[in-house]
Amino acid sequence: MAKLRHLAIAAKDPDAMAEFYVKAFEFKIVRTSDGPLAYGHHLSDGTIDLAILRFKSDQIGKGMDYTGLHHFGILVENVDEAQKAVEALGGRHYLDTTVQGPGGFEVKMYGPEGVLFDVAEHPWTGAAALPSAVKAAAD
Amino acid sequence: MPKLRHIAIAAEDPEAMAEFYKRAFDFKEVGRPNGYLADGVFLSDGTLNMAILKFKTDQLGKGMEYRGLHHFGVLVEDVDAFTKKLDELGARHYIDQGQDGHQAGYFEKKFFGPEGVLFDIAEHGWAGAEPLPAPLKDAAE
Numbered sequence: 001m002a003k004l005r006h007l008a009i010a011a012k013d014p015d016a017m018a019e020f021y022v023k024a025f026e027f028k029i030v031r032t033s034d035g036p037l038a039y040g041h042h043l044s045d046g047t048i049d050l051a052i053l054r055f056k057s058d059q060i061g062k063g064m065d066y067t068g069l070h071h072f073g074i075l076v077e078n079v080d081e082a083q084k085a086v087e088a089l090g091g092r093h094y095l096d097t098t099v100q101g102p103g104g105f106e107v108k109m110y111g112p113e114g115v116l117f118d119v120a121e122h123p124w125t126g127a128a129a130l131p132s133a134v135k136a137a138a139d
Numbered sequence: 140m141p142k143l144r145h146i147a148i149a150a151e152d153p154e155a156m157a158e159f160y161k162r163a164f165d166f167k168e169v170g171r172p173n174g175y176l177a178d179g180v181f182l183s184d185g186t187l188n189m190a191i192l193k194f195k196t197d198q199l200g201k202g203m204e205y206r207g208l209h210h211f212g213v214l215v216e217d218v219d220a221f222t223k224k225l226d227e228l229g230a231r232h233y234i235d236q237g238q239d240g241h242q243a244g245y246f247e248k249k250f251f252g253p254e255g256v257l258f259d260i261a262e263h264g265w266a267g268a269e270p271l272p273a274p275l276k277d278a279a280e
Contacts (some may be wrong), residue, residue, distance in 0.1 A: 002164040004187045017253045025141040048143040067254045069208030086163050112156045113206045
Protein backbone atom coordinates (compact mmCIF):
# COMPACT_ATOMS: atom_id res chain seq x y z
CA MET A 1 0.00 0.00 0.00
CA ALA A 2 1.16 3.55 -0.71
CA LYS A 3 2.09 5.59 2.35
CA LEU A 4 1.68 9.19 3.41
CA ARG A 5 5.24 10.21 4.15
CA HIS A 6 5.50 13.95 3.60
CA LEU A 7 3.65 17.02 4.82
CA ALA A 8 4.54 20.55 3.81
CA ILE A 9 3.58 23.76 5.61
CA ALA A 10 3.81 27.19 4.02
CA ALA A 11 5.50 29.58 6.46
CA LYS A 12 6.63 33.18 6.37
CA ASP A 13 9.43 32.36 8.83
CA PRO A 14 10.45 28.71 8.36
CA ASP A 15 13.38 29.09 10.78
CA ALA A 16 11.16 30.08 13.70
CA MET A 17 8.44 27.59 12.86
CA ALA A 18 10.90 24.71 12.56
CA GLU A 19 12.44 25.66 15.89
CA PHE A 20 8.98 25.49 17.47
CA TYR A 21 8.32 21.92 16.31
CA VAL A 22 11.82 20.80 17.24
CA LYS A 23 11.35 22.11 20.77
CA ALA A 24 7.74 21.03 21.11
CA PHE A 25 7.92 17.49 19.76
CA GLU A 26 11.64 16.67 19.49
CA PHE A 27 11.36 16.39 15.72
CA LYS A 28 14.83 16.46 14.14
CA ILE A 29 15.95 18.85 11.42
CA VAL A 30 17.27 16.51 8.76
CA ARG A 31 17.83 18.95 5.91
CA THR A 32 17.71 22.62 5.06
CA SER A 33 17.05 23.41 1.42
CA ASP A 34 16.90 26.47 -0.79
CA GLY A 35 15.70 25.41 -4.22
CA PRO A 36 13.76 27.00 -7.06
CA LEU A 37 10.43 26.21 -5.42
CA ALA A 38 11.03 26.99 -1.76
CA TYR A 39 13.38 27.67 1.14
CA GLY A 40 13.04 25.87 4.43
CA HIS A 41 13.68 22.98 6.74
CA HIS A 42 12.77 19.31 6.66
CA LEU A 43 11.94 17.82 10.03
CA SER A 44 11.46 14.15 10.80
CA ASP A 45 9.54 12.26 13.46
CA GLY A 46 11.26 9.09 12.27
CA THR A 47 8.47 8.24 9.85
CA ILE A 48 7.23 11.41 8.16
CA ASP A 49 9.11 14.26 6.52
CA LEU A 50 7.59 17.53 7.77
CA ALA A 51 8.74 20.31 5.43
CA ILE A 52 8.39 23.86 6.68
CA LEU A 53 8.85 26.04 3.66
CA ARG A 54 8.69 29.57 2.35
CA PHE A 55 7.41 29.01 -1.16
CA LYS A 56 8.66 31.07 -4.08
CA SER A 57 5.57 30.66 -6.24
CA ASP A 58 1.85 30.29 -5.66
CA GLN A 59 1.43 26.56 -6.26
CA ILE A 60 -2.00 26.22 -4.69
CA GLY A 61 -3.69 29.38 -5.95
CA LYS A 62 -4.19 30.83 -2.48
CA GLY A 63 -1.80 33.73 -2.96
CA MET A 64 1.78 34.30 -1.89
CA ASP A 65 0.63 35.43 1.56
CA TYR A 66 -0.93 32.06 2.32
CA THR A 67 0.46 30.35 5.40
CA GLY A 68 -0.69 26.97 6.67
CA LEU A 69 -0.72 23.39 5.52
CA HIS A 70 0.22 23.30 1.86
CA HIS A 71 0.53 19.80 0.40
CA PHE A 72 1.30 16.23 1.31
CA GLY A 73 3.35 13.49 -0.30
CA ILE A 74 2.63 9.84 -0.95
CA LEU A 75 5.37 7.28 -1.29
CA VAL A 76 4.50 4.75 -3.98
CA GLU A 77 6.16 1.75 -5.52
CA ASN A 78 5.93 3.07 -9.06
CA VAL A 79 5.51 6.76 -9.89
CA ASP A 80 4.45 6.18 -13.52
CA GLU A 81 1.69 3.81 -12.50
CA ALA A 82 0.56 6.11 -9.69
CA GLN A 83 0.44 9.08 -12.06
CA LYS A 84 -1.62 7.09 -14.56
CA ALA A 85 -4.01 5.97 -11.82
CA VAL A 86 -4.43 9.52 -10.54
CA GLU A 87 -5.03 10.91 -14.03
CA ALA A 88 -7.54 8.16 -14.82
CA LEU A 89 -9.44 9.27 -11.73
CA GLY A 90 -9.47 12.90 -12.86
CA GLY A 91 -6.35 14.15 -11.06
CA ARG A 92 -4.27 16.74 -12.89
CA HIS A 93 -0.50 16.69 -13.34
CA TYR A 94 1.16 19.92 -12.18
CA LEU A 95 4.90 19.47 -12.50
CA ASP A 96 7.79 17.08 -12.15
CA THR A 97 10.50 18.22 -9.85
CA THR A 98 13.88 17.01 -8.76
CA VAL A 99 14.40 17.39 -5.06
CA GLN A 100 17.74 17.60 -3.29
CA GLY A 101 18.89 14.63 -1.29
CA PRO A 102 17.87 11.01 -1.59
CA GLY A 103 14.25 11.91 -2.38
CA GLY A 104 15.30 12.42 -5.98
CA PHE A 105 12.25 12.89 -8.11
CA GLU A 106 8.64 13.61 -7.42
CA VAL A 107 5.52 14.33 -9.44
CA LYS A 108 3.16 17.02 -8.19
CA MET A 109 -0.51 16.51 -8.90
CA TYR A 110 -3.83 18.12 -8.08
CA GLY A 111 -6.55 15.85 -6.74
CA PRO A 112 -10.22 16.66 -6.17
CA GLU A 113 -11.00 20.24 -5.12
CA GLY A 114 -7.50 21.35 -6.14
CA VAL A 115 -5.68 19.63 -3.29
CA LEU A 116 -1.99 19.41 -4.19
CA PHE A 117 0.03 16.31 -3.45
CA ASP A 118 3.31 14.72 -4.52
CA VAL A 119 3.98 11.14 -5.44
CA ALA A 120 7.51 9.75 -5.21
CA GLU A 121 9.23 6.37 -5.26
CA HIS A 122 12.09 7.35 -2.97
CA PRO A 123 11.39 8.42 0.60
CA TRP A 124 11.71 12.09 1.37
CA THR A 125 14.61 12.89 3.69
CA GLY A 126 13.83 11.54 7.13
CA ALA A 127 10.82 9.55 5.94
CA ALA A 128 10.52 5.79 6.40
CA ALA A 129 10.69 3.53 3.36
CA LEU A 130 7.70 1.55 2.17
CA PRO A 131 7.29 -1.65 4.18
CA SER A 132 7.77 -3.65 0.96
CA ALA A 133 11.17 -1.99 0.40
CA VAL A 134 12.23 -2.72 3.98
CA LYS A 135 11.24 -6.36 3.56
CA ALA A 136 13.11 -6.63 0.25
CA ALA A 137 16.25 -5.13 1.82
CA ALA A 138 16.05 -7.63 4.68
CA ASP A 139 15.63 -10.64 2.39
CA MET B 140 9.27 10.72 20.29
CA PRO B 141 5.81 12.02 19.37
CA LYS B 142 4.55 11.00 15.97
CA LEU B 143 2.60 12.69 13.21
CA ARG B 144 -0.41 10.43 12.86
CA HIS B 145 -3.25 12.52 11.45
CA ILE B 146 -3.86 14.97 8.64
CA ALA B 147 -7.18 16.62 7.92
CA ILE B 148 -8.38 18.05 4.63
CA ALA B 149 -11.26 20.50 4.31
CA ALA B 150 -13.51 19.30 1.49
CA GLU B 151 -16.77 20.37 -0.06
CA ASP B 152 -17.57 16.75 -0.93
CA PRO B 153 -15.73 14.41 1.47
CA GLU B 154 -17.38 11.34 0.01
CA ALA B 155 -16.06 11.98 -3.51
CA MET B 156 -12.62 13.02 -2.27
CA ALA B 157 -12.30 9.93 -0.09
CA GLU B 158 -13.30 7.73 -3.00
CA PHE B 159 -10.49 9.27 -5.04
CA TYR B 160 -7.80 8.45 -2.46
CA LYS B 161 -9.18 4.98 -1.85
CA ARG B 162 -9.04 4.17 -5.56
CA ALA B 163 -5.79 5.98 -6.34
CA PHE B 164 -3.68 4.76 -3.39
CA ASP B 165 -5.63 1.89 -1.87
CA PHE B 166 -6.19 3.77 1.38
CA LYS B 167 -8.82 2.07 3.52
CA GLU B 168 -11.92 3.67 4.93
CA VAL B 169 -11.88 3.31 8.72
CA GLY B 170 -14.65 5.59 9.91
CA ARG B 171 -17.36 8.15 9.27
CA PRO B 172 -16.99 10.93 11.82
CA ASN B 173 -20.09 12.98 12.41
CA GLY B 174 -19.60 15.59 15.09
CA TYR B 175 -20.33 19.17 15.90
CA LEU B 176 -17.09 20.29 14.25
CA ALA B 177 -17.22 18.30 11.01
CA ASP B 178 -18.62 15.35 9.06
CA GLY B 179 -16.66 13.22 6.68
CA VAL B 180 -14.61 10.12 6.08
CA PHE B 181 -11.57 8.71 7.87
CA LEU B 182 -9.03 6.92 5.69
CA SER B 183 -5.90 5.06 6.74
CA ASP B 184 -2.68 4.10 4.99
CA GLY B 185 -1.91 1.77 7.91
CA THR B 186 0.15 4.42 9.69
CA LEU B 187 -1.70 7.73 9.49
CA ASN B 188 -5.31 8.74 9.76
CA MET B 189 -6.31 10.95 6.84
CA ALA B 190 -9.53 12.77 7.68
CA ILE B 191 -11.49 14.24 4.78
CA LEU B 192 -13.96 16.57 6.36
CA LYS B 193 -16.65 19.10 5.72
CA PHE B 194 -16.13 21.53 8.56
CA LYS B 195 -19.05 23.23 10.27
CA THR B 196 -17.13 26.19 11.65
CA ASP B 197 -14.27 28.35 10.42
CA GLN B 198 -11.52 27.02 12.67
CA LEU B 199 -8.68 28.51 10.65
CA GLY B 200 -10.05 31.98 10.07
CA LYS B 201 -9.74 31.42 6.32
CA GLY B 202 -13.48 31.40 5.70
CA MET B 203 -16.04 28.63 5.31
CA GLU B 204 -15.17 28.32 1.64
CA TYR B 205 -11.60 27.25 2.43
CA ARG B 206 -10.67 23.95 0.77
CA GLY B 207 -7.39 22.13 1.18
CA LEU B 208 -5.15 20.83 3.91
CA HIS B 209 -6.53 21.97 7.23
CA HIS B 210 -4.61 20.66 10.23
CA PHE B 211 -2.46 17.80 11.43
CA GLY B 212 -2.31 15.70 14.58
CA VAL B 213 0.56 14.56 16.74
CA LEU B 214 0.28 11.47 18.92
CA VAL B 215 1.98 12.06 22.27
CA GLU B 216 2.48 10.00 25.42
CA ASP B 217 1.08 12.57 27.82
CA VAL B 218 -1.32 15.29 26.69
CA ASP B 219 -1.02 17.26 29.94
CA ALA B 220 2.77 17.38 29.80
CA PHE B 221 2.69 18.48 26.17
CA THR B 222 0.00 21.06 26.89
CA LYS B 223 2.33 22.67 29.41
CA LYS B 224 5.22 22.58 26.99
CA LEU B 225 3.17 24.06 24.17
CA ASP B 226 1.90 26.85 26.43
CA GLU B 227 5.48 27.68 27.36
CA LEU B 228 6.45 27.81 23.70
CA GLY B 229 3.68 30.30 22.97
CA ALA B 230 1.16 28.01 21.29
CA ARG B 231 -2.45 29.05 21.81
CA HIS B 232 -4.91 26.48 23.11
CA TYR B 233 -8.03 26.44 20.95
CA ILE B 234 -10.43 23.71 22.09
CA ASP B 235 -10.63 20.24 23.54
CA GLN B 236 -12.63 17.66 21.72
CA GLY B 237 -14.01 14.25 22.61
CA GLN B 238 -14.68 12.34 25.79
CA ASP B 239 -18.47 12.47 25.62
CA GLY B 240 -21.20 11.02 23.46
CA HIS B 241 -20.13 9.27 20.30
CA GLN B 242 -16.52 10.24 20.98
CA ALA B 243 -16.33 8.51 24.36
CA GLY B 244 -12.81 7.40 25.13
CA TYR B 245 -11.34 9.73 22.55
CA PHE B 246 -9.78 13.06 23.41
CA GLU B 247 -7.68 15.62 21.65
CA LYS B 248 -6.57 19.17 22.27
CA LYS B 249 -6.31 21.66 19.46
CA PHE B 250 -3.64 24.35 19.40
CA PHE B 251 -2.54 27.13 17.14
CA GLY B 252 1.23 27.11 16.62
CA PRO B 253 3.36 29.75 14.91
CA GLU B 254 1.64 31.64 12.08
CA GLY B 255 -1.73 30.27 13.14
CA VAL B 256 -1.10 26.70 12.03
CA LEU B 257 -3.66 24.44 13.70
CA PHE B 258 -2.70 21.05 15.11
CA ASP B 259 -4.08 18.48 17.54
CA ILE B 260 -2.36 16.47 20.19
CA ALA B 261 -3.81 13.21 21.47
CA GLU B 262 -2.77 10.22 23.54
CA HIS B 263 -5.15 7.81 21.87
CA GLY B 264 -4.58 7.42 18.19
CA TRP B 265 -6.98 8.55 15.56
CA ALA B 266 -8.88 5.76 13.80
CA GLY B 267 -6.54 3.72 11.63
CA ALA B 268 -3.40 5.38 12.98
CA GLU B 269 -0.51 3.32 14.24
CA PRO B 270 0.17 3.59 18.00
CA LEU B 271 3.37 5.10 19.32
CA PRO B 272 6.25 2.64 19.15
CA ALA B 273 6.75 0.85 22.45
CA PRO B 274 9.76 2.17 24.36
CA LEU B 275 12.79 0.00 23.63
CA LYS B 276 12.85 -1.25 27.21
CA ASP B 277 9.24 -2.48 27.02
CA ALA B 278 9.81 -3.99 23.59
CA ALA B 279 12.80 -5.92 24.88
CA GLU B 280 10.89 -7.41 27.78
